[in-house]
Amino acid sequence: MDLIIETNDLVKIYKNKNKDRTKNMTIALNKVNFKIKSGTIFSFLGPNGAGKTTTVRILSCLLKPTEGDARVFGKSVLEDPVGIRSRIGVLTENHGLYERMTVAENLRFFGSFYSIERQQVESRMNELLGYFNLADRKDDKVGTLSKGLKQRAALIKTLIHDPELVFLDEPTAGLDPKASAEFRDYIKALGKTYHKTIFMCTHNLFEAQKLSDMVAIIDKGVIKKIGPPEDLEKQLFEATLFKVIAAKAFPKGIADQLAVDDGLKIIPVSDTELAVYLSKPEETVMPSLVKKLVQLDIPVVQVAKVQHSLEDVYLKLMGGEA
Numbered sequence: 001m002d003l004i005i006e007t008n009d010l011v012k013i014y015k016n017k018n019k020d021r022t023k024n025m026t027i028a029l030n031k032v033n034f035k036i037k038s039g040t041i042f043s044f045l046g047p048n049g050a051g052k053t054t055t056v057r058i059l060s061c062l063l064k065p066t067e068g069d070a071r072v073f074g075k076s077v078l079e080d081p082v083g084i085r086s087r088i089g090v091l092t093e094n095h096g097l098y099e100r101m102t103v104a105e106n107l108r109f110f111g112s113f114y115s116i117e118r119q120q121v122e123s124r125m126n127e128l129l130g131y132f133n134l135a136d137r138k139d140d141k142v143g144t145l146s147k148g149l150k151q152r153a154a155l156i157k158t159l160i161h162d163p164e165l166v167f168l169d170e171p172t173a174g175l176d177p178k179a180s181a182e183f184r185d186y187i188k189a190l191g192k193t194y195h196k197t198i199f200m201c202t203h204n205l206f207e208a209q210k211l212s213d214m215v216a217i218i219d220k221g222v223i224k225k226i227g228p229p230e231d232l233e234k235q236l237f238e239a240t241l242f243k244v245i246a247a248k249a250f251p252k253g254i255a256d257q258l259a260v261d262d263g264l265k266i267i268p269v270s271d272t273e274l275a276v277y278l279s280k281p282e283e284t285v286m287p288s289l290v291k292k293l294v295q296l297d298i299p300v301v302q303v304a305k306v307q308h309s310l311e312d313v314y315l316k317l318m319g320g321e322a
């Protein structure tokens, strides 16, 4: 397995000094372990204060863990921070561009931090400006760009040295729905077309579900679940659920009449709706259930599989509260 990130019992404790000089501490990460394969779009999902940004700061060698270690490209963040930093790009919560400089001036400036030829920075900048449809704003001051365009410029800054691994911390926060959707398309293309590995922190469940190959849900410094989005749904919602809706009220005792298989559990939801939980594969149970509905002459208008979303998973893990 071609691992690009591997953490080993990462712990981060912030020691805070209060005004009254009493010390308290925050355990931001409490033995965090995960592995990310090269080429993955990984979403780190969790509420405010969960420890997402702290994790990014450790993996991008800006912050040392209190305990444990992390390996990026097989190298320890404690031992080879310079080597790791040359191969990663980080889009932080604040874009970090200079508002009074033009887009191109910013990109040249940030490009000069890396050991790449000026000529190469120039050609890469132009290529990225073209790809992200920002070429016509190249000579405009960053302060004059809309938030969506600023975020695109910040993404170009993150990619100027052609990093293999890109960290995006809340990349669509504050963008309107259209700008967010456009930005997501760019992220997807980075992963799928340009084969970058992407580590994205987000609160946005829809975004995580839509984009990611892998999702980790973190809360209070502890990883609650990790896996491909569809597997998380299966892990948390073991039974498959179908709903059956009829045009008029089901007859009394319908649940017993439809109990054609021990792999079925039928629960009336309303007069006209049944919830059908399957503990066996649907193809072995549903045909006989449908046959029975027809035999009973029930005016069925809908038999539909209920797909659990990542939102259902998240809410279940967070104890019902978003």
Ligand SMILES: Nc1ncnc2c1ncn2[C@@H]1O[C@H](COP(=O)(O)OP(=O)(O)OP(=O)(O)O)[C@@H](O)[C@H]1O
Binding pocket: 014, 015, 016, 026, 027, 028, 046, 047, 048, 049, 050, 051, 052, 053, 054, 055
């Ligand atoms: N520099 C710091 N000093 C003290 N405590 C900190 C510091 N940075 C973060 N924390 C605390 O550590 C915890 C984790 O914070 P972190 O910023 O990693 O969370 P997050 O998941 O990125 O949250 P958000 O979604 O709000 O960005 C929080 O309780 C936060 O208050």
Ligand SMILES: [Mg+2]
Binding pocket: 052, 053, 054, 093, 169, 201
């Ligand atoms: Mg954060």
